[in-house]
Amino acid sequence: MKKFLNSVDTVLTESLDGFAAAHADILVLGEGHKFIRRRELKPGKVALISGGGSGHEPLHGGFVGHGMLDAACPGQVFTSPTPDQMLAAVEAVDTGAGCLFIVKNYEGDVMNFDMAAEMADGVQQVVTNDDVAVENSSYTTGRRGVAGTLVVEKIVGAAAENGMALPALKALGERVNAATRSMGVALTSCTVPAAGKPTFEIGDGEMEFGVGIHGEPGRRRDALKSADAIAEEVCAAIAGDLGDRAKGPALLFVNGFGGTPSMELYLMYNSARRIFERQGVTVIRSLVGSYVTSLDMAGCSITLTMLDDGMTALWDAPVHTAALRWGM
C-alpha cells in the first residue's frame, strides 16, 4: 500500500484535522471528530446534515458551508457514521427550524440515520439512490446512492438558504433525486488503509462496468474499451432508465473516483456530452472533477440531472464550501 499516512488508525482524524485547519474560515470540527459543521449558523434556517463512510472526499465534509450542508458526519473509511454522531450534529446545528438528513442508500447509513432521526425531534430524511448500475448490491437493498447526492445537496442546500420549510425541502430533495441518474466504471481498485491491499483484483486489460463507490461489483467485468464506447454504454443506461424524461435541459456531471486525472475526465465529458445531446438532452450546466471519490480508485462516473428552471436557479445560487464555491 502506497499512501501518505502515519498510522492506519489515525488516517481519518489527521486528515480531518488538516481539513478543518485549512478551511477554518468556513467550518469547525465537532468534539471527538464526530462531525464537521459550518462556522456561522443561520438562525431559523432548516439545517441540512449528511454523512457516510469516509474515503469519498470531498463528499460530504467538503460541501459544508453557505448554500449547502450545515453539518457532515464522517464515518471510518467506507463505514457508516454512528447515530451518536448524527445526534451530536443535530444538537450543534439545529437552530429550531428542524433538520433534513441527506442519506446515501446503503444499509448501514440508512439504519444509523434512521436511528438518529427517531431519537431526535423534527428530523426528516431524503435517501438518494441515483446509481442505475444494479438494483441491489453488496451493501444495499435497492439502488445505491452515489455522485448524484452532490446534486441533491447543492439544490436542496440553496433552497434551505432561501428559507424553504422542512417538508418542502424533503419533497424537493426527492424530486432532484428522481431527476438524477448515475453510473460508474473502474479501471483499478481502491485500497482501504486498514486493509492494506486492493479491495478487488482486476487485470491489466479489464474494467469493472457499473462499479460502486466502495469498489463493490457492478454489472460485469469487461475488457477495457475506448472512452467513446464506455460513454456510449453508460449514457445509454442512464437515458434508458430516465426514459421519456431524457430530453431537454440537464446538468452533466463527470466525476472522478480519486485516481483519474482531470485530462481524462474532460475527455469523458466531451464524449458523454455529444452522446446525450444527439439524443435530445441539452447540457446547460456542467461539473467535471473528483467530488465523490473511492479513495485512490482510477475510474469515473457520469451523472445526469434533468433540470427545470427552479432547479437550475438553485444550482446557480451562491455556494461557499471547501470543494464547491461560486457566487461569493
Add this chain to the structure above:
Amino acid sequence: MKKFLNSVDTVLTESLDGFAAAHADILVLGEGHKFIRRRELKPGKVALISGGGSGHEPLHGGFVGHGMLDAACPGQVFTSPTPDQMLAAVEAVDTGAGCLFIVKNYEGDVMNFDMAAEMADGVQQVVTNDDVAVENSSYTTGRRGVAGTLVVEKIVGAAAENGMALPALKALGERVNAATRSMGVALTSCTVPAAGKPTFEIGDGEMEFGVGIHGEPGRRRDALKSADAIAEEVCAAIAGDLGDRAKGPALLFVNGFGGTPSMELYLMYNSARRIFERQGVTVIRSLVGSYVTSLDMAGCSITLTMLDDGMTALWDAPVHTAALRWGM
C-alpha cells in the same frame, strides 16, 4: 496503460474540446487548439499568458479567467507549446497594454516563449523556478518551475486586473517567485499516453524524493516513509532554502500530482502546517488539492509562499476560472 481515451493522438484535443464546452461561460478555444483564452477581454489591461506541456491540468488552462490568466497555450503532453501558439495567443488577447508571459523554467518552454517574445511587440516575461529539489535536472538549467507557478499566476493576475502596468507586473511576478519554494515526492510513476508505459520504475516500498512534475528524478530514491517523516524533510528543504525569510505570514499549498486523493493531501497538509508553525511560520492562507499535476502520478508537493499584506490582498482578490474561483 489504463486510461480513458480513444486514441493517443487525440487525447489532448478531445480533452480540450470537453474543457472548452464545460466552461464556455468563461473561456473559448483558439483555432487549431493553439490556446485557451478568456471569453471576455478587458481593454487596457495587461494580458497574462502562460502555457507549457499538457498533463499538468488544471495548470494552465484551468487558470484562464477573471483575476488570473488571459490565455494559456497547451503543448502536447509534457512537451512545450510552439512559438506560433504564443504568438496566436498574443494576437487574440493583447488589447494594447502589452503582455506578460509566465513561464515555468524548462529549457523547451524558455526557448519557445523567448522566441515568441522576440517576435511579438510589448512582451515581457517572468520565469518561475520554485522547486528546491535539484539545481539542474533532466530538462532544466537551474531550478524547475512547479506548483509555485499557480501562486505567481494568481497574485500577478489580480494585480493585472487592478490595472498594474507591465514593468510592475513583471517585478511583482519575480517577487512572488522569489518568496516561493516547493518540493515534491512521488509514490508512483505517471504514464504518458503516447509512451503507454510508466515513465520510471519504482518499487512497492519506494518513493522518489524531490521528483519533478514530469516524473524526472529528484534528490534520491528512498524507502517509503511516514507522512510526518516525508513532511519533515520537505519542509526542512523549503525552510532551509528560504533561510531567515521562513518566519511570519505564509500561504501553505499542498498539491496533489493527479493520483493522490484528497484525504491524503489534507493529512500531509496537517503535518506540514504543524512543522512550519513550530518553526515560526504563520499559515494565514491555504490551498489543498490537485492543481499542478503529473497525469496520474501518485504523490504530492508542498509549496510555501511568504506573504506580505499586498500579496495577501491580491491572493484574496476575486478569481473566476475553471479551477480556482472565489469572491465572484
